[in-house]
Amino acid sequence: MNYSLTWADAELVVVVKPAGLLSVPGRGPDKQDCLWHRVQADFPTARIVHRLDCATSGLMVLALNAASHRELSRQFQMRETRKRYQALVAGRPTENSGVMDWPLRCHWERRPLQIVDPVEGKSARTEWWLLETDGIQSRIQLHPITGRSHQLRVHLHTLGHPILGDNFYAPPEIIARAPRLMLHAEQLGLQHPVSGEALDFEAPVPF
Numbered sequence: 465m466n467y468s469l470t471w472a473d474a475e476l477v478v479v480v481k482p483a484g485l486l487s488v489p490g491r492g493p494d495k496q497d498c499l500w501h502r503v504q505a506d507f508p509t510a511r512i513v514h515r516l517d518c519a520t521s522g523l524m525v526l527a528l529n530a531a532s533h534r535e536l537s538r539q540f541q542m543r544e545t546r547k548r549y550q551a552l553v554a555g556r557p558t559e560n561s562g563v564m565d566w567p568l569r570c571h572w573e574r575r576p577l578q579i580v581d582p583v584e585g586k587s588a589r590t591e592w593w594l595l596e597t598d599g600i601q602s603r604i605q606l607h608p609i610t611g612r613s614h615q616l617r618v619h620l621h622t623l624g625h626p627i628l629g630d631n632f633y634a635p636p637e638i639i640a641r642a643p644r645l646m647l648h649a650e651q652l653g654l655q656h657p658v659s660g661e662a663l664d665f666e667a668p669v670p671f
């Protein structure tokens with residue numbers, strides 16, 4: 465299991481992370497294998513700008529120097545990047561599109577899980593569209609406005625349509641319906657940190 469390279473120049477690299485690979489190292493010697501370390505084997509100066517959940521596949525950008533890292537990090541922080549995901553979820557939503565707007569915070573007793581909390585949660589907003597359905601499961605396109613941890617997973621669970629294979633938030637029978645978390649970051653758009661050129665990348669959905 466390895467990443468695939470989508471773009472590389474003197475300032476940044478864009479790669480596709482496979483499902484089941486950490487974005488950055490975890491705690492302990494058994495959690496040191498991660499996308500960052502694998503990219504650094506080919507691009508030694510690579511720096512992490514953002515993350516995907518271990519179970520999520522899809523596009524990630526890494527900076528190759530301090531100046532580009534600052535600028536790309538700023539774009540993510542200011543929500544200037546463009547991100548689109550696809551997910552396979554249980555059931556069929558009653559609407560064909562909508563906005564999920566539920567504040568999230570860490571579930572301190574069950575970290576790293578997140579929960580909806582209208583009082584202490586941080587703003588979390590996701591636009592979604594129904595792409596196709598057979599009534600038993602549905603393909604959903606997602607556009608996260610914010611970038612909270614586990615945002616798409618918790619929002620879809622709260623909507624009543626957990627992602628297939630989600631071993632954090634779905635019930636056992638929904639987990640068993642897929643060999644992995646059926647969530648993929650299929651599109652990433654940003655401004656080149658030096659030239660300012662608009663860059664858009666896509667990675668085909670593997671499910």
